[in-house]
Amino acid sequence: MISVHDAGAIGALGDLSRFRQEFYQCLAARADALFELTDAVLCADGPVTSLVELSLAAEHRRGHGALYDSLNSGRVDIDRFRDVVARQSIPRCDNGRITLAIDVSHWLRPDANTSPDRLFCHTYARGKGQAQMIPGWPYSFVAVLEPGRTSWTAILDAQRLRPDDEDTAVAAAQLRAVVERLITAGHWHEGDPEIWIVGDTGYDGPRLAFLLTDLPVRVLVRVRSDRVMRLPAPPRQPGTAGRPARHGAEFTFTDPATWPEAAHTTNTQTTRYGSARARSWDRLHPRLTRRGAWADHDGPLPILEGTVIRLQVDRLPGDGTPKPLWLWSSATAATTGEVDRSWQMFLRRFDLEHTFRFLKQTVGWTKPRIRTPEAADRWTWLIVTAHTQLRLARHLAEDLRRPWEKAATTPDRLTPARVRRGFRNIRPTLTLPASAPKPSRPGPGRPPGSRNTHRAAVSHVGKTTKKDTTNQQTP
Known part of the structure; x- marks a missing residue:
């Protein structure tokens, strides 16, 4: 529990709530769904193993269709959010x-x-x-x-x-x-x-x-x-002819x-x-x-x-x-x-x-099978947001350790995984700017028996730019 007399905890609570409000303002499209998806990552039981299971968390009040739609069609003002993180x-x-x-x-x-x-x-x-x-x-x-x-x-x-x-x-x-x-x-x-x-x-x-x-x-x-x-x-000797050594x-x-x-x-x-x-x-x-990155350098190297x-x-x-x-x-x-x-x-x-290791094994950064790199960028920044919130909540979380785990000597020695374990108890005291979902009906989907006529194009792997001439060392 957070004591009202703990000035440090109250300040950390205010910083975390302010960060969540500023993060919500950086969400330009599908803001509510993206915000609740981040809270689901923070409050899910155990490691994140798949993207669709996050829609079953209590903090995510929308369906799995809204979850995928937020990543595919949502929009995050990344430049603005970079300034928020730097502050x-x-x-x-x-x-x-x-x-x-x-x-x-x-x-x-x-x-x-x-x-x-x-x-x-x-x-x-x-x-x-x-x-x-x-x-x-x-x-x-x-x-x-x-x-x-x-x-x-x-x-x-x-x-x-x-x-x-x-x-x-x-x-x-x-x-x-x-x-x-x-x-x-x-x-x-x-x-x-x-x-x-x-x-x-x-x-x-x-x-x-x-x-x-x-x-x-x-x-x-x-x-x-x-x-x-x-x-x-070496220093140039007097009377030495020729160009000085570099x-x-x-x-x-x-x-x-x-x-x-x-x-x-x-x-x-x-x-x-x-x-x-x-x-x-x-x-x-x-x-x-004069090759590689120095091939086009003007003047002496x-x-x-x-x-x-x-x-x-x-x-x-x-x-x-x-x-x-x-x-x-x-x-x-x-x-x-x-x-x-x-x-x-x-x-x-x-x-x-x-x-x-924490991003990949605990909060599931690389678990979703997302097709487009733009959706991957949005998911990556949601993971960065979740990690930043855990860092700001270090002094607010309790040590909910397992029976076989050692107790932390001081509250600031809690690992990110342990802070995430107690984030669900901190969330009700924080700012919750996302609005409640509106009732709606799902779309009809693809008619039964019809085929997908818009096949995705196959993309090649590796560098795509070819150089006209090879880099050669100039005498």
Whole structure:
């Protein structure tokens, strides 16, 4: 129960009710049905296994026909709703720093040959080296990370990747829009610490840093262990003829003989990984060539310097053999404390994996068999709305644990699944802007014995744009 004397609970109740009212105002068509569908996701008993069963929840007062009609014909003002999400309270790390994590999660649709805009999604199998490429819709998520080990993140944006999209360019545009909304919402002011952006090996860190150079951000990504970077160019000697060198000696990750003396070396004792030894080298940069994303770059190619960090731990959870972890940060002249904070913050990026697991296994993000990608986008944003409401209700829910589950030490340690378990008890105290359904009769449907003469077109999977000429390296 929520005590009337608990000022924090009353404030959280007001924030959650305000968010629900603003979310309802962003629903431009089929607003009542979409709003009640979101409440059904939050209040359903157990994990969501199918879309039609949500119409049986008490919070969904409409039939299953209205449920599918809201997803297929409804309309959500996504741009307006992005601003609503950005105005909510967000977690912060040390010194009030905001840390954003970006990653892609796949909605696999291998049998939906009539669904357009599908791409081949890289998925891992159980065996070693058994990765597969399965058709589906990839979605890029941007979320704010919390300090410490937790399963909570604050999702700020979700965008479906289309066949003609260039991954790094789309990620840069998405991050730029998120950072600008955070600044507009007042979460960052002049003089505050830089916003950190954390990504995995799928992102080109130097390219992201170049595209976001005018924003107060610092890029931190993991790089492959077989990369080769360049040291700073040596100073030009007097009387040397020819063009000055732009790159120094090679820094090969797999060859310790090419490593100069590290700028910083730290050794941190952890309870999960044992001894964590970090070494960093300053002002390392990749040697760019005019191909791929840099093929149409005007002028000379830039020198994108940063800090390279090598992390080695004693053990990993389970039976995994520890391998060195390589990171690239867009910051130069990093101190010893910043090096330690960098690899520790990168480990917090894996909290986003807990969010993806919750979205897929508990609230059923990828369970519906939706045909059109537009309906998939609406359902995705309903799931983001449900997750945001659970985050705002963290301090309002009771710990309705199972007999075999451990009790939470503090209310803020409740997982998203436990908060959802008690959301049905919170809902009567919140704003319910959706109106009651009007009685109506179902349509006649297709006449018996008639055939469907409007067959759906079969859509191909993968990239659809063909280049006239191949990219060639210019001498």
